[in-house]
Amino acid sequence: AQRVTQPEKLLSVFKGAPVELKCNYSYSGSPELFWYVQYSRQRLQLLLRHISRESIKGFTADLNKGETSFHLKKPFAQEEDSAMYYCALSRRGFQKLVFGTGTRLLVSP
């Protein structure tokens, strides 16, 4: 069965602190992994996906197949990073997304 686990409902950090949002997945095969973000009063939008291996807004995520993890990291959090973050996976070649329950990131000044 496909499953995405985000163990933290809320992560609260101070501006300038490092951030790591955890994501573990369960999937037999080679999944595509994504991070979606939802800022206040905005719609859900793609932040990054593992296949592109790029850094968006200072965030990076590395797929660790051994630990079945896809943690999202940023070395120095900004107040504008405060949002709801969802980890998601899909089967290669298919667009059905399986989402985790989300982690709310709160960055305080």
Place this chain on the structure above:
Amino acid sequence: DAGVTQSPTHLIKTRGQQVTLRCSPKSGHDTVSWYQQALGQGPQFIFQYYEEEERQRGNFPDRFSGHQFPNYSSELNVNALLLGDSALYLCASSFSGTSYEQYFGPGTRLTVT
């Protein structure tokens, strides 16, 4: 381009009634997916439409049905509403040819009383 649009924004229905939600995809997109997001949960995949056919389906009962029109817009229908159907319903569009990126609409908040 307004991106993905959904209507209505909010809806209140009574248990046992039927509801229709609508979605217009982003310009250039031909695939529409529907998700249900209950409070405090991540979105759950309901089904996906491409070329006016249901292509994939999640773990939802037959009370949930859909349609895609030739202009790629889509409807989600839910019959015999239950209290547990109260949720935010999200529509996402994508282009089948090249991209895995799905663009989400703002959602329709359905409340069943």
